Each structure stands twice: as structure tokens, then as C-alpha cells.
Amino acid sequence: MKALVAVKRVIDYNVKVRVKADQSDVDLSNTKMSINPFCEIAVEEAVRLKEAGVINEIVVVSIGDKSCQEQIRAALALGGDRGIQVECATAPSALDVARILANIQQQEQADLLLLGKQAIDSDNNQTGQMLAALLNCPQATCASAVKIEGNQALVTREVDGGLLTVSMPLPAVITTDLRLNEPRFAALPKIMQAKRKPLAVQNLAELGITLTDDVKLLAVNAPAERQGGSKVASVDELIDKLRNEAKVI
Ligand code: AMP
Numbered sequence: 001m002k003a004l005v006a007v008k009r010v011i012d013y014n015v016k017v018r019v020k021a022d023q024s025d026v027d028l029s030n031t032k033m034s035i036n037p038f039c040e041i042a043v044e045e046a047v048r049l050k051e052a053g054v055i056n057e058i059v060v061v062s063i064g065d066k067s068c069q070e071q072i073r074a075a076l077a078l079g080g081d082r083g084i085q086v087e088c089a090t091a092p093s094a095l096d097v098a099r100i101l102a103n104i105q106q107q108e109q110a111d112l113l114l115l116g117k118q119a120i121d122s123d124n125n126q127t128g129q130m131l132a133a134l135l136n137c138p139q140a141t142c143a144s145a146v147k148i149e150g151n152q153a154l155v156t157r158e159v160d161g162g163l164l165t166v167s168m169p170l171p172a173v174i175t176t177d178l179r180l181n182e183p184r185f186a187a188l189p190k191i192m193q194a195k196r197k198p199l200a201v202q203n204l205a206e207l208g209i210t211l212t213d214d215v216k217l218l219a220v221n222a223p224a225e226r227q228g229g230s231k232v233a234s235v236d237e238l239i240d241k242l243r244n245e246a247k248v249i
Contacts, residue, residue: 001056038118068085094124
């Protein structure tokens with residue numbers, strides 16, 4: 001059984017995001033980049049399934065410029081077997097990412113397609129759903145537990161009302177939520193070994209894909225500065241402030 005895991009290169013979640021002076025985009029200069037945390041959980045889940053003897057090959061795919069090879073190598077150090085970088089100079093929309101992943105799936109014929117539930121830069125939460133629609137295969141988003149039994153995946157999903165467990169035949173798309181697992185740290189020998197694992201580069205022309213460019217980035221604005229809080233001495237003062245300053249009562 002084969003797993004295809006999609007990993008996105010994003011600004012590290014510990015880094016404070018800066019906006020370019022002309023507000024045209026986020027400023028990525030001298031910024032630490034990492035695997036999107038939900039994608040790291042997807043890699044970890046694939047590795048655990050491999051350790052359990054359920055799957056035997058993990059293919060890691062990332063779409064972006066050459067720099068995303070760093071995140072593919074990081075995923076290979078965590079336990080991926082080989083990588084595919086799809087060369088893409090501009091940031092593709094969620095639909096374009098889904099089209100590219102669907103194309104890779106035609107080549108790879110993976111049984112399990114593991115994605116993060118969302119990328120923490122765009123916060124789209126769209127790609128997995130679109131990929132399943134393009135492949136016309138079942139999907140389970142926001143997974144907090146995954147069990148594979150024969151040709152069926154049993155997935156517990158985190159939904160607004162609690163937990164929902166679904167069963168679906170493979171191949172299927174699963175997107176990972178935060179509580180699915182806690183990703184391991186890569187040991188130094190594994191980081192060294194990952195440098196020698198196969199990493200293929202494909203371009204959009206080879207895949208026969210033209211980007212739709214269906215999403216345009218108009219401007220990026222930093223959130224408004226938060227005003228400092230203040231302490232009140234009494235309930236009366238609080239009511240007065242709510243009524244006369246905040247004007248909410
Ligand atoms: P999104 O729908 O943009 O929030 O992204 C959801 C998931 O789609 C991510 O966690 C990744 O697994 C996958 N994904 C999105 N963009 C890329 C990309 N450029 N390369 C590889 N995977 C991606």
C-alpha cells in the first residue's frame with residue numbers, strides 16, 4: 001500500500017509575520033520557513049502506518065520553487081521514502097494545487113492521500129476537498145484518528161458537535177487535524193540519510209498543467225495594533241466605561 005503525502009513550505013509558526021512596505025505581500029526575506037504543521041502531522045501518520053506494516057511506501061510531494069526541496073528533505077528525514085517537487089515559480093491557488101496533486105496521483109496510484117487540513121499561511125482549508133472531488137474518491141477531513149482495515153479507512157473526524165467516525169474505501173483523501181498525533185523530531189542520522197533519498201523534479205509543462213490563476217492577491221494588511229487593557233476599581237466604573245466609552249450597553 002502506498003501513501004502520497006502533500007507538504008507545503010510555509011513561514012514557521014513561531015515567527016511573527018511581517019508585511020512588505022508596499023503591502024503587496026508577506027515579507028519572506030530572512031524568515032524561517034518550515035513544513036506546514038498540519039502537513040507534518042500527515043507525514044507522521046504515514047510513518048506510523050508504515051511502522052505498523054500497513055503501508056510500505058511514502059511519497060512526499062511539494063509544489064513550489066526549488067526552496068521547497070528543503071521541506072521535502074525534512075519530511076524524508078521523518079520517514080518518507082522519496083520525494084517529488086513540482087516546480088512552480090508562483091504561489092498556486094488551492095484549486096491549482098489540487099489539480100497538480102490529482103495529476104501526480106494518476107502517476108503514483110497511491111492508496112492513501114494525506115494532506116494537512118489547512119496551510120497556516122493561506123488558511124484555505126480547501127485543497128483536500130478539491131482533490132477528492134477531482135479524483136472522484138471519498139474524503140475525510142479534520143482527522144483525529146485513522147485506522148486502516150483491509151481496503152477500508154476508518155477515520156474519526158473532529159466536527160463542530162464532537163467526533164464523527166466514517167468508514168470509506170481506498171483510495172481516499174484524508175486531511176489531518178491537530179490531535180491526530182504528535183510529530184517526532186528527526187534524529188541527526190535520519191537527516192543525513194534523507195539527503196540521499198530520491199527526489200524527482202517535475203515541471204508543470206511535463207504534467208500538462210497550465211495554472212488557472214483563479215485567485216489574485218490584491219493587498220496584505222497587518223492587523224490593527226491592540227490597545228492596552230486597563231483595570232477598573234469597581235463594578236460601577238466598569239458599567240460606566242462599557243456604557244460611555246465602549247458604548248456596548
Ligand atoms: P490549504 O487548502 O491551502 O489550506 O492547504 C491544505 C493542504 O493542502 C496543506 O496542508 C497541504 O497538505 C496541501 N498543500 C497546499 N498547498 C500545497 C503546496 N504548495 N504543496 C504541497 N501541498 C500543498
